[in-house]
Amino acid sequence: MTEPARKPSRIQVENRKRILEAxxxxxxxxxxxGTTLDQIASACGMHKPNLIYYYESKEAIHVDLLxxxxxEWLSPLNALDxxxxxxxxxxxxxxxxxxxxxxxxxxxxxxxxxIVQGAPRMLPHLEATLKPLFDQQCGIVNTxxxxxxxxxxxxxxxxFSIWAVTQHYADFDAQISVLLxxxxxxxxxxxxxxEEMFRKLLSP
Amino acid sequence: MTEPARKPSRIQVENRKRILEAxxxxxxxxxxxGTTLDQIASACGMHKPNLIYYYESKEAIHVDLLxxxxxEWLSPLNALDxxxxxxxxxxxxxxxxxxxxxxxxxxxxxxxxxIVQGAPRMLPHLEATLKPLFDQQCGIVNTxxxxxxxxxxxxxxxxFSIWAVTQHYADFDAQISVLLxxxxxxxxxxxxxxEEMFRKLLSP
DNA sequence: CAGGTTTTTTACCAATTGGTAAAGTTACGA
DNA sequence: TCGTAACTTTACCAATTGGTAAAAAACCTG
Numbered sequence: 001m002t003e004p005a006r007k008p009s010r011i012q013v014e015n016r017k018r019i020l021e022a023x024x025x026x027x028x029x030x031x032x033x034g035t036t037l038d039q040i041a042s043a044c045g046m047h048k049p050n051l052i053y054y055y056e057s058k059e060a061i062h063v064d065l066l067x068x069x070x071x072e073w074l075s076p077l078n079a080l081d082x083x084x085x086x087x088x089x090x091x092x093x094x095x096x097x098x099x100x101x102x103x104x105x106x107x108x109x110x111x112x113x114x115i116v117q118g119a120p121r122m123l124p125h126l127e128a129t130l131k132p133l134f135d136q137q138c139g140i141v142n143t144x145x146x147x148x149x150x151x152x153x154x155x156x157x158x159x160f161s162i163w164a165v166t167q168h169y170a171d172f173d174a175q176i177s178v179l180l181x182x183x184x185x186x187x188x189x190x191x192x193x194x195e196e197m198f199r200k201l202l203s204p
Numbered sequence: 205m206t207e208p209a210r211k212p213s214r215i216q217v218e219n220r221k222r223i224l225e226a227x228x229x230x231x232x233x234x235x236x237x238g239t240t241l242d243q244i245a246s247a248c249g250m251h252k253p254n255l256i257y258y259y260e261s262k263e264a265i266h267v268d269l270l271x272x273x274x275x276e277w278l279s280p281l282n283a284l285d286x287x288x289x290x291x292x293x294x295x296x297x298x299x300x301x302x303x304x305x306x307x308x309x310x311x312x313x314x315x316x317x318x319i320v321q322g323a324p325r326m327l328p329h330l331e332a333t334l335k336p337l338f339d340q341q342c343g344i345v346n347t348x349x350x351x352x353x354x355x356x357x358x359x360x361x362x363x364f365s366i367w368a369v370t371q372h373y374a375d376f377d378a379q380i381s382v383l384l385x386x387x388x389x390x391x392x393x394x395x396x397x398x399e400e401m402f403r404k405l406l407s408p
Numbered sequence: 409c410a411g412g413t414t415t416t417t418t419a420c421c422a423a424t425t426g427g428t429a430a431a432g433t434t435a436c437g438a
Numbered sequence: 439t440c441g442t443a444a445c446t447t448t449a450c451c452a453a454t455t456g457g458t459a460a461a462a463a464a465c466c467t468g
Contacts, residue, residue, distance in 0.1 A: 048456085117317070119379065126383075130379075193358050194365070
């Protein structure tokens with residue numbers, strides 16, 4: 001048995017959304033400890049006790065944010081179609097991950113911050129949500145490899161390498177900006193490179 | 205003209221080393237804001253004001269740590285030998301990066317924490333130290349490619365992908381442990397995978 | 409529009425935190 | 439071994455921070 005949990009009012013829905021948007025901006029930029037309730041409050045035009053009215057603690061905001069975004073974040077992996085063309089499915093996944101890195105760098109950095117520090121507030125969710133999906137999709141990739149449609153390799157490490165390369169462009173943007181400055185076609189170049197890289201790697 | 209800057213005493217050398225070791229452990233695990241001077245002090249058996257005796261502020265500890273470690277961290281890139289065999293040089297670099305990820309995950313996560321948050325205390329050092337080295341080594345790689353010794357691709361993105369994949373094993377270890385649990389040969393498998401991946405990618 | 413409920417605001421608090429002042433102790437060269 | 443400089447410790451502080459209490463305001467429903 002949990003809470004009575006009445007349906008949330010319109011105001012509740014709106015304000016929780018405002019809070020999460022401000023929290024995403026700040027947590028992704030400064031990490032959990034580097035963000036204060038006052039910052040979140042002023043970023044969304046509220047007062048600190050008002051945040052606590054909607055979330056019982058700063059940690060509750062962070063956890064809700066992580067868990068809410070994780071589902072969307074993983075949806076492209078979910079979308080691997082076992083009946084599609086293996087190479088096209090993998091490249092579509094990789095392209096989508098690059099696009100998400102470009103469009104949603106805050107989400108990427110939010111997770112990066114959390115996981116680099118040992119995922120203290122997300123481990124249960126990783127076990128419960130990510131692990132089963134990961135195992136299942138590794139299975140699909142493995143099937144494709146054994147059918148000779150993709151080069152044979154360890155599917156888990158393959159997925160790690162896709163995550164690593166694609167999310168690197170969001171997570172390490174500060175460094176990349178220094179090393180490839182003033183390149184307004186950087187994103188395009190990155191996307192071309194990554195697609196060609198994995199096309200070559202995955203060719204049987 | 206800067207400080208008089210007398211040669212540091214034996215005690216100074218020892219104690220700064222103790223402080224940096226404790227700071228590395230804590231900053232890499234909890235980030236800059238997530239680490240307190242009291243934690244650092246008790247981790248190295250000192251008292252808080254003693255830290256301030258050796259470093260003028262918490263930030264000074266962090267900056268010194270980052271700048272000190274960066275040189276070692278980059279040394280493998282520095283070691284690319286323009287006269288060596290291109291494929292062997294690249295694979296040696298990649299192997300060394302994997303080894304460092306395994307042996308020095310704290311250093312990797314220290315930098316990851318800093319860069320994910322926009323490198324607020326490291327940007328000048330990136331400009332001054334990393335950028336010139338990076339450009340130079342990109343040049344070497346480019347030469348190798350144009351000599352037909354390596355597959356042709358954007359050298360900067362190639363190096364990014366090497367960093368991404370190798371450091372991922374240190375930075376995202378919390379996630380990898382969940383997804384490939386109980387695998388005491390994980391590191392070996394990762395090293396094999398990554399070497400084969402880049403061997404295939406780099407073959408002309 | 410009355411009355412209760414939800415939401416917002418003001419005032420506040422205790423704990424933590426980065427850092428200081430200054431007294432006390434140790435190390436070391438003359 | 440003595441004096442001074444280097445180092446350590448204790449006591450302290452002001453600012454920040456996560457969070458609370460409770461009054462005030464806004465909102466909704468019969």
